[in-house]
Amino acid sequence: ALPEVFANFAVQRQNNYGFAAVACDQTIEQTANRDSKTKGGLIGFTMNRASVHRWLLSQSERARITGQCKYMAGINCKPRNKKDLDATKCQNYENSVCGVLATITSMINPFNSDQDGLVNITSGVELPKDSAKSLLDAEKLGEGQFTAFCEDNLLSKKPDIFTPIKRNKIRTFSSKTKTMTDKKGQTIAVKSTRNLFARLLVISKTHEIDLKGLLSFSLSEFPLSIATVSGDLVKTTKSKMFEVLEKTASSPVVDVESLQNGTALIVDGMAVVQAMKGKWRTFGEFADSVFSYLLNLVKQWKAVRLDFVADRYPSLSIKNAERAKRAAQGVQRVHIYNKDQNIPKQWKKYLSCGDNKESLAVFLCGHWSTYHSAQMKSLESFYVTSADKCYLLSHGLSPSDTVQRIEVAELRCDHEEADTRLLLHSRHAAEAHAEIIIKSPDTDVFLLCTAMQKTIGTKLYLMTGNGNKFRVIDVAAVSDSLGEELCASLPGFHAFSGCDTTSAFLGKGKLKPWKVLMQHPEFCAIFSRLGNLPIHDDLVDLLNEFICLLYGDDCSRSVDECRYNLFKAGKCSDDALPPNSDCLFHHIARSNFQAASWNRCLSPMLQLPSAVGNGWQLESDGQLHILWMTCPSAPESLLEFVQCKCKTGCKTQRCSCLKSGLKCTEVCSCSECQNNPQIMDGEDESDSSDNDDENDYDWDDDDNMFDDLSE
Numbered sequence: 001a002l003p004e005v006f007a008n009f010a011v012q013r014q015n016n017y018g019f020a021a022v023a024c025d026q027t028i029e030q031t032a033n034r035d036s037k038t039k040g041g042l043i044g045f046t047m048n049r050a051s052v053h054r055w056l057l058s059q060s061e062r063a064r065i066t067g068q069c070k071y072m073a074g075i076n077c078k079p080r081n082k083k084d085l086d087a088t089k090c091q092n093y094e095n096s097v098c099g100v101l102a103t104i105t106s107m108i109n110p111f112n113s114d115q116d117g118l119v120n121i122t123s124g125v126e127l128p129k130d131s132a133k134s135l136l137d138a139e140k141l142g143e144g145q146f147t148a149f150c151e152d153n154l155l156s157k158k159p160d161i162f163t164p165i166k167r168n169k170i171r172t173f174s175s176k177t178k179t180m181t182d183k184k185g186q187t188i189a190v191k192s193t194r195n196l197f198a199r200l201l202v203i204s205k206t207h208e209i210d211l212k213g214l215l216s217f218s219l220s221e222f223p224l225s226i227a228t229v230s231g232d233l234v235k236t237t238k239s240k241m242f243e244v245l246e247k248t249a250s251s252p253v254v255d256v257e258s259l260q261n262g263t264a265l266i267v268d269g270m271a272v273v274q275a276m277k278g279k280w281r282t283f284g285e286f287a288d289s290v291f292s293y294l295l296n297l298v299k300q301w302k303a304v305r306l307d308f309v310a311d312r313y314p315s316l317s318i319k320n321a322e323r324a325k326r327a328a329q330g331v332q333r334v335h336i337y338n339k340d341q342n343i344p345k346q347w348k349k350y351l352s353c354g355d356n357k358e359s360l361a362v363f364l365c366g367h368w369s370t371y372h373s374a375q376m377k378s379l380e381s382f383y384v385t386s387a388d389k390c391y392l393l394s395h396g397l398s399p400s401d402t403v404q405r406i407e408v409a410e411l412r413c414d415h416e417e418a419d420t421r422l423l424l425h426s427r428h429a430a431e432a433h434a435e436i437i438i439k440s441p442d443t444d445v446f447l448l449c450t451a452m453q454k455t456i457g458t459k460l461y462l463m464t465g466n467g468n469k470f471r472v473i474d475v476a477a478v479s480d481s482l483g484e485e486l487c488a489s490l491p492g493f494h495a496f497s498g499c500d501t502t503s504a505f506l507g508k509g510k511l512k513p514w515k516v517l518m519q520h521p522e523f524c525a526i527f528s529r530l531g532n533l534p535i536h537d538d539l540v541d542l543l544n545e546f547i548c549l550l551y552g553d554d555c556s557r558s559v560d561e562c563r564y565n566l567f568k569a570g571k572c573s574d575d576a577l578p579p580n581s582d583c584l585f586h587h588i589a590r591s592n593f594q595a596a597s598w599n600r601c602l603s604p605m606l607q608l609p610s611a612v613g614n615g616w617q618l619e620s621d622g623q624l625h626i627l628w629m630t631c632p633s634a635p636e637s638l639l640e641f642v643q644c645k646c647k648t649g650c651k652t653q654r655c656s657c658l659k660s661g662l663k664c665t666e667v668c669s670c671s672e673c674q675n676n677p678q679i680m681d682g683e684d685e686s687d688s689s690d691n692d693d694e695n696d697y698d699w700d701d702d703d704n705m706f707d708d709l710s711e
Contacts, residue, residue, distance in 0.1 A: 032063045105340040119335060126333040131171040138170055215567055216560040216580055218633045223583040224575040226503035227628060233321070236504035238443040240511055241494065245450060249477040254461065256301060256472075259437075264429035265303035267294070268418050268440040269310035269364075269385070270357055275466075283360075284339025287367040291375075298379050301437055301463075307383040307425045310361035311418045313354030318501045318593070318611050319416070320623055336363040362386045374399035383425065388412060390425075413604040419444045420601035423452055427602050430458035437472065439463040444499065446473070448598055451490045453479040455602060485524050491598040492530030493517060495591040496543070502590045506575050508550060516549050531595035533609060535588060543588055544581070551578050559584050582631040590615030590626070643668045650675040 022030075046052060083089060118132035127135065134141075145165055153163045222231050246252055272290065280286040298306055333355050334344060344350040351357060365386040373395040376382065382393040382403075390411035393403045411428055415421040422445060426436050436456075438449060441464050449460050453475050460475040479487055497513040498504025505513070517523055526542045541557070548556040556562040559578045566577055579587065593614040600606045612618050617627040643665070644656045649672040650664055657664045663676040 032060060102340070105338070126335060127171075134168075134170050135172060138168070141168060211567070212560075212564045214635060215563045215577075217631065217635060218580050218583055218629055220574055221633060222628055223579040225506050225577060225579045226583065226587055227626075231626070231628070233501075233503045233626070234498070234506050236498040236509045238499065238510065240509060241514070242443045242446055244511070244514055245446065245478055245482070246473060248481040249474070250481075252473045252477050253471045254474050259302060259461070260435055261302045261304075262433065263301060263303045263435045263437055264305040264307070264426075264433040265298060265301055266307040266309060266422055266425050266429065266436060266438045267297070268422060268438075268442065268445070269308045269361060270418060271441055272308075272439075273357070273360065274351060280343055282340050283336055283343055283363060284367065286343060287339065287364050290364065291368060291371075295377060295379065297439070299377075303437070304378070304380040305383070305429060305433060306379055306381070307422075307429065308364070308385065309418050309421045309425055310385050311354075311357065311421075312387060312416050313358045314416060316622075316624060317416060318590075318616060318624055321626070335359060339367055358387065365391060368393060369403060369405045371403050372396075372399065373401050373403055376403060383408065383411065385411075385421065388414060410604065414606055415601070415604075417444075417597075419448060420598060420606075423448055423456070423601040424604065426452075426458075426460065427456050430456050433458065435459050435461065437461045437463055441465070444494070444598075446475075447490045447494050448601060449475045450479050450482065451487050451598075452602065454484060454487070485528070486521075489517075489524040489527035492527035492591070492595045495594040495598070496527065496530060496588070499594065501594050503587060505547075505550065505578070513550055516546065520546075520549065530588075530592050531599040533592065533596055533614075535592050540585060540588055544584065547578050547584065580629075582629050586615050586627050586629065589613075644670050646670040646673070649673060 046055075117129065118127045118135065120127075145168075149163070149165055153160045222229065226234050228234060272293070276286070276290060276293065278289055280289060294306060294308065297303070333353060334350060336359055351360075365384040368382070368384060369391070371393075376393070376395060380394065384391050384393060390408045390413075392406045392408050394406070396402060396404055408428075411425065413421065413424060415424065419440075419442060422438055422440060426438060426449075429436050436458055438445065438460060440446075440462065446462055446464070449462055453460055462473045462475055463471075464473065465471050482490075493513070495502050497508075497510055504510075517527075523542070523546055526539065526546070529536075529539055544558045547559050548554070548562040551562055551566060553562045553565055556565055558581060560581050563577045563580060571577060578584070593608070593611060597606060597608060600608075611624055615627055616624045619625050644650060644658075645668070646655045647670070648654075650658055650670050651674055653659045655664075655670070655675060657668060658675050664670055664673045665676065
């Protein structure tokens with residue numbers, strides 16, 4: 001072959017387009033061979049060698065003549081455009097490029113991230129610190145295990161290559177959180193409720209028991225009148241209180257025609273976010289949808305000021321237990337970096353995390369700050385909260401200018417709940433508006449509006465409900481019908497009878513305490529005092545009397561005495577008795593702390609003391625947990641009660657009862673006992689009698705009940 005051909009082995013087939021180089025043999029096939037071929041080709045053409053040679057020698061001439069004839073006839077083959085330049089191919093390439101750009105845009109920028117943790121570059125999910133550390137140390141951990149395997153199984157005197165290496169369960173971004181269920185508390189509570197008093201009857205034969213003193217203890221791991229068997233708060237239907245207050249006014253519901261122009265509309269931001277329905281691809285689309293919904297509300301209710309108020313979610317909070325109960329299992333922390341980031345597919349699960357909701361509120365504030373003035377339409381001022389700050393978004397100099405964003409120092413606060421923050425914004429709006437509409441579905445907000453109506457001065461309206469139950473309530477009318485003294489007692493009463501952070505009384509709900517309050521109006525002044533820190537002893541004594549009335553005991557003045565009287569009347573179940581004085585004191589402390597937060601809702605800085613020591617305690621996991629009691633759950637004499645299971649007649653010091661200097665009782669499961677002959681006599685009499693009834697209680701199942709209580 002020619003050197004230049006051997007070096008390249010390629011030819012440029014066309015002059016019109018670049019990148020048209022093809023192999024030499026392919027070019028010959030597509031040109032000379034194509035123009036000179038016969039109808040049937042070379043195969044089967046002839047068997048004469050001389051004819052084949054003549055056909056091959058004249059091939060180039062035939063191809064040239066054929067090509068010239070086609071050119072003269074105007075049927076010369078025109079080269080087609082490259083397939084890569086076809087319209088469909090170009091559109092496919094354009095779509096692919098746009099898809100790549102959209103994917104990169106939806107991801108976070110790892111170079112601009114201000115997060116210290118390990119973050120998923122696609123979803124923005126942050127891995128917990130313990131999981132991130134184990135994932136980053138995976139290689140080091142594996143190398144250590146491999147080295148240990150070699151030393152123990154390969155370099156040892158007895159090699160064993162079949163010994164498995166332990167698999168490391170390292171949690172990644174795709175790992176799911178599993179919920180562990182602990183039923184220890186439930187087991188103890190069921191045992192205590194079933195057999196406690198029956199045991200006391202048996203023990204009383206050999207031990208002197210003060211029943212009145214005994215009932216001053218909770219006698220269970222948790223006070224079952226205000227706690228569940230697993231140690232959670234007893235919940236109640238708060239909306240019942242909403243209905244009671246609403247019915248006190250003759251005609252509290254108003255329509256839009258009765259409202260003046262230029263009102264202020266204050267909305268619970270997270271309630272609006274939770275109620276939004278639709279399909280959004282990115283966070284930017286969701287923010288635009290929320291803003292459009294808010295503008296429709298502004299137009300419908302003739303408002304010129306709009307406040308978007310969101311909650312805060314500090315890591316140490318008295319509401320963590322309630323939020324953890326509402327949260328979905330396996331929820332992950334997702335950071336929002338730009339408007340083109342895709343929203344999580346499990347939207348409700350995403351919103352169940354407090355950190356995610358606070359991050360979403362910050363994003364909404366930032367995104368709305370990029371709008372043009374024309375997008376605000378008739379809205380004059382837009383107040384948006386972002387963490388502990390609040391920003392005012394107003395029109396620029398021209399419709400095409402970006403909205404002006406100014407931080408409002410008066411609305412910077414340390415409030416955690418939007419419930420109290422709504423009232424703070426209402427007081428700020430009252431300086432320039434004659435009517436204020438608050439949109440919230442929460443009963444707590446309605447009670448706070450009713451309690452603070454006189455202080456704010458401006459007429460308040462509450463927008464609540466959905467569908468056929470949607471209504472706007474005249475809060476001033478409800479407040480006037482209740483009276484100033486009763487309105488002042490609402491925060492303390494609501495906290496004491498049960499809310500998100502305090503327990504309700506099992507079986508009492510909201511209506512029974514309210515009925516007692518209406519029958520004894522002197523307690524209004526007492527509930528008005530809830531919220532004053534610290535708690536005074538006379539307040540605790542008066543609330544003891546209220547609980548006695550709530551449980552139907554008009555004679556008692558303390559819950560311990562009430563428990564004794566109810567027990568004598570036949571109410572022997574733990575949950576049918578009020579909590580003892582120790583548990584009630586801690587309940588009052590929690591109610592007082594929550595009422596203090598509500599009573600200071602009109603102040604930017606609540607300046608609350610630590611929740612530790614006010615009904616909560618800080619445990620080893622770094623979180624606040626409810627402090628149910630500080631006294632023992634049962635008397636020391638019962639916690640130290642001894643019972644044996646001897647099989648040899650209780651003769652030696654191996655018998656726990658004999659060693660403690662006590663006689664055996666029916667609670668003991670010993671056989672042929674000689675430490676208490678009365679047991680043997682009773683057994684003989686039982687055997688000789690005609691009564692075939694069996695003991696209703698299985699003592700063997702509950703031998704360690706008091707040991708569990710002491711723990």
